[in-house]
Amino acid sequence: MRATVSIPPGLAYGADEAMPDTPQGLTVPDAVYHTVHGYPGGVVALAVRMGVSANTLTHKANPNNDTHHMRPDELVAMQALSGNYAVLHAMAAALGYVCAPAVPDQSDGDPVEVFMLQQKAQGEYSAAVADALLVEQPTPRAVRRVSDMAQDLIAKTGHQVAVLRGRMRKAPGGVL
Structure with missing residues (x-):
């Protein structure tokens, strides 16, 4: 049996390593914007994967737009599909928390x-x-x-x- 692992480019090690998901001071609206516009293939590609209109996604990701907002389920889908969890980290930081990935317990309770x-x-x-x-x-x-x-x-x-x-x-x- 073969297993494959997909590691988003920003998570890989290397001399030209990308910035972490959450640069200091990134607000939630800015994190949404950068996640949407930083997706490989752009807004259109992410919108197709999310099953929404690219125009609507563009409006929802615009931090200056007061009429369109992302629903919580859309925020989760956007991050899961993009592999970019900057929104989650920005939300946690805004509330005084940090996030850590959940890893399974390997001790079997011993x-x-x-x-x-x-x-x-x-x-x-x-x-x-x-x-x-x-x-x-x-x-x-x-x-x-x-x-x-x-x-x-x-x-x-x-x-x-x-x-x-x-x-x-x-x-x-x-x-x-």
Whole structure:
């Protein structure tokens, strides 16, 4: 059995690495605009994939247009189809949050395994930070590596907490 993995260009490593999905200070309307207009093939190609009129999509993506707005389901579809999650990150940033990709738990609920995976992620994160600090100016690739390792560490820590929560003794009356 063969599996294929599609990695959007902006997520790949390399010397000419693209900017992260959310440049600092990007507003939600600007993120929508850049996602729509940055899609390979432009607005028309994305509109076809979303099943909407290119003219309507253009109006909805225009940050200066007060009459057309994207519905939440359209925002989700646009990001899923484009592989660009700048809108999600801009929304989270506007509310004081950050987003991390969800990764499946690989411990199968084994508390020792989840602890070891979390510790391994901690070590990989520490190594990535140390490598980036060894040079005066870290490369975009080094910073992306630190960011990826941080996201993985956050996910593994979440899995560890979930396993521990699942092993807690139930409180009297079934209340946690």
